Amino acid sequence: MAGKIRLEDRECPLSSALGHVGEWWTLLILHDCFDGYTRFDQFQANLQISSSILTSRLKALTESGLLERRRYQTRPDRYEYVLTELGRSLRPVVIALAAWGNSRLDPAQRSMILVDRETGVEADPVIVDRTTGRRLDGDDFVFTAGPAASPTMRARYTRSRAGERTV
Template sequence: MAGRIRLEDRECPLSTALGYVGEWWTLLILHDCFDGYSRFDQFEENLQISTSMLTRRLKTLVENGLLEKRPYQTNPVRHEYVLTELGRSLRPVIVALAAWGNARLDPADRSMILVDAATGQEVEPVLVDDATGRRVDGDGFVFAAGPAASAPFRDRYADVVAAPHASAAAAVD
């Protein structure tokens, strides 16, 4: 995965994330996994993806630790692809991307919506700060250099004041 990232972007979390999921089919395969699909033929039929492309994408998802390949049949050997904890942690990203796409459509033109499983009511996801509950998608939140930032990264964010990282503050005490 790291070989796909430009050297100067290796510390950027966005570049790292795109190294895992930046390919068109990858997000669609993961979306199918969240919908309960786990078998090669299910992905192939639902996505209308070529066998060779699907094989490559599944192999990459397994190598990157997003899916686990498990045998479900022995004669002949057949495998299913199950989300790992790392893979499951991408669900909010997929939900947010789908919501972003739907926000650009007239409600009557949406072919898939997010609903509360218990009530069936459509919901609109938002990204919030865990500590304060405030939405983080506005101008009040900006990126800043983190504790492991290189000099170029610190220079990039020199005008942004960030509170010391908890572990960095503890190391100073």
């Protein structure tokens, strides 16, 4: 298993992932980490988040293996929160969510955009299949039951292939 995230009692990987990062403060904290923030006071000042919520979210992100807590000062002890490899692997997801949000706005209304660091040219993020390079946002790609799927999950995707709408 890669990282600490596990499916728990959720068979659906989407449900499991949302169980770890679906709370909106979590994604905003991760976004701050991608921007280089590491310290409690930085997160709190930037996000205008209460101490109790921030403490809870940082603890959950650490327990999930998305962040690592490291001491950077003694007397008194002070800690920073650093992205793990598992946490860094969420960057494309955050980029895709931000791009989706921006796509619904007039360009003049966008408060944050993704640009090429060297050229400053705005990027247009898309998700593609690593093997073929084909975009995944069309009808050519569908979900189906995986090797560990339960009978219920297999039935869901058997129905969906038969043309029934699944909810």
